[in-house]
Amino acid sequence: MEKLKKVSAYKLASLLRLQQDPKLALQLFLNPNPPDPSPKPFQHSPKSYDVILTKLGRAKLFDEMETVLHHLKQETHIAPKEIIFCNVITYYARARLPDNALQTFHRIPTFRCRRTVKSFNTMLNALLICKEFEKLKEFFLDLENYACPDACTYNVMINACCLCGDVGYARKMFDEMLIKGIEPNGVTFGTLVNGLCANSMLEEACRLKDDMVRVYRVKPDGFIYVSLIKGLCRVNEVDLALKLKEEMLESKVEMDSAVYSTLISALFKVGRRGEVSSMLEEMKRNGCKPNTITYNAIIFGLCNEKDFDSAFGVLNEMEVSECKPDVISYNVIIGALCREGKLREANDLFEDMPRRRCAPDVVSYRTLLDGLSDGMQFKEAALILDEMLFKGYVPRAVSINNYVAGLLREGETSLLWTVLDSLAGGNCIDIDTWRMVVSMVSDKDKLPKPCEFVDALIMEQNDGS
DNA sequence: CTAGGGTTAG
Known part of the structure; x- marks a missing residue:
């Protein structure tokens, strides 16, 4: 009989990567050589730790994640990279567990890992994700005692201020970074422009976009244009939004589908459906592939016009293309059919979803x-x-x-x-x-x-x- | 994946 070969640490990392089920991956991690009774523990590679922590964190299996972290702490021959802890902090933040995130942050040095402004920033952003604005402010003031804040630090702070609706304080943060000699970058302006738009300060947002070139020599990127275009579309200034799109083309800012998705949805909203197909043509001509988001915007527009035949047409087209409809595509149509009292059709589409390889979700049922x-x-x-x-x-x-x-x-x-x-x-x-x-x-x-x-x-x- | 953008159902 063929002798079972022991698995190498290197091989194990790729086996872990291949295992879809995070719990099975953990079993494999804890017990790489099942029949092997040898008393000395398996020596994992840093990569294995990275892979298994990512899997468990994404699956929100936090007890299991802590088990692995405990193992990592014992592995004195490994000096884990800071990014590992940044990821763990973010997993906790996404699960709205700010205290666990903070605890992770404080434990970093016990893992033979040097803590830098990177994990500070991650922690700051984690508190923002958890909407713990008081703690965030506290942490920011604390931060200056430990590390040198950088552009990212201020970008998170500016974002937090904008989300709280305090644009004035965001400005103050911006000025503070200038005083400290920290150069604002594209993200800084993107965050500010977005915050101004979200707080219906469109004129200021447009002016800032012009100033960033003139004064700060930072070229606006697609992000910034999309924020502005969306802001203008929200107040039905579609022509101004279209003008910005032209400006992007003229100044050779790289186009992406977000620009067109936003504009297409706006055209529907203001009743300019006729311009949508030429917009789609232009989109393709400029090298932007319509994606699920683009098509969902179209389906939503068509449903609002009660043009269900066209909506189904788009849906069916998507199914044979490489851009598959998602559960939102279906839910939008089902919802619209219900509103129109076309319950038979709504029910039929719902029942057809499994055959179309899309599982109905809680929204579909509701x-x-x-x-x-x-x-x-x-x-x-x-x-x-x-x-x-x-x-x-x-x-x-x-x-x-x-x-x-x-x-x-x-x-x-x-x-x-x-x-x-x-x-x-x-x-x-x-x-x-x-x-x-x-x-x-x-x-x-x-x-x-x-x-x-x-x-x-x-x-x-x-x-x- | 230390930080910013797009559609959208309940």
Whole structure:
């Protein structure tokens, strides 16, 4: 029999990379040579640590991630790169766990790793992601004692100020960086322009774009133009937005599909649908491929015009192209069909999604449930409800309320019982729905007495848990 | 992946 070869650290890193399931990857990491009883632990490469931490962090398997970090701490022959911890901090931030992020930040030195302004900035941004603005301010003031702030530090701070709606303070940060001799870069201006647009200060934003060349000698890039174009489109200044697009072409700023996606969606919004196809042509001519976002903008525009034939046309076109529709493409059409009372079509498209290789998500279910319930297709709605509860998708409280109210109004007694039963099983009836059911039921003789009725449901709910 | 942009359903 062939002797089992021991796996090398190098080989293991690539095996880990290939393993899609993060938990299985962890098993492999903890136990690389299953039949090997040797007492000395496997020597992992730094790459393996990187790969496994990334997988676990993305999957939000934080206990497991900490286990691996604990291993890493013991591996005295490895000096981990700072970026590893930056990533861990960001995973915690995305899960809204600022304290875990902070803890990670403080532990960096115990891993034989030198902490620089990079991890400071990452931590600063983590607090921004968590919307912990007070802590962020505190941390920023603290930061100056440890490291030298750089452009990135100020860019995060400017972004934070803008998100809080305090453009004045963002300006102050900008001035402070100039005083300290830190040169603003493209990101600085992009953040500022975006912040000005978001706070409806379009004139100032446009002026800043011109100043950045004239005064600071930084050339505006696509990011900045897209921010401005979006800002102008939001207030229906589509012609000014189109002018900016021309300016991009003239000054040879690299074009990308974001510019065109924004403009196309704006053209629909102001009722200039006729210009969309030539915009698409131009887009392709300039080397920008329309992507899913572009097509979703088109589908949304067409649906708002109730042109479902064209919307389906685009959807089908996407399916045979390399740019596949996503769940949003479907949800947009299903939602629009429901609004128009085309429930049959909405249901058909929903049921066709698996065949089209797109799994319906919680929004698909909620949209269809609302549509069916509003359109008094109570039986179909009950089927969808059961299916979504089975999958662990919970309807919105308003939807439940509306649906139950509809059943009560139309005297759908037996269906009402079934639906309440399902909802109680899914543990998703709020107090308002109960109140409504009880008060409506109490004056109808054909239904069980309210107290018995509620008792029965509560007992059932207790049994379930 | 230390920092900035685009469509959009509930």
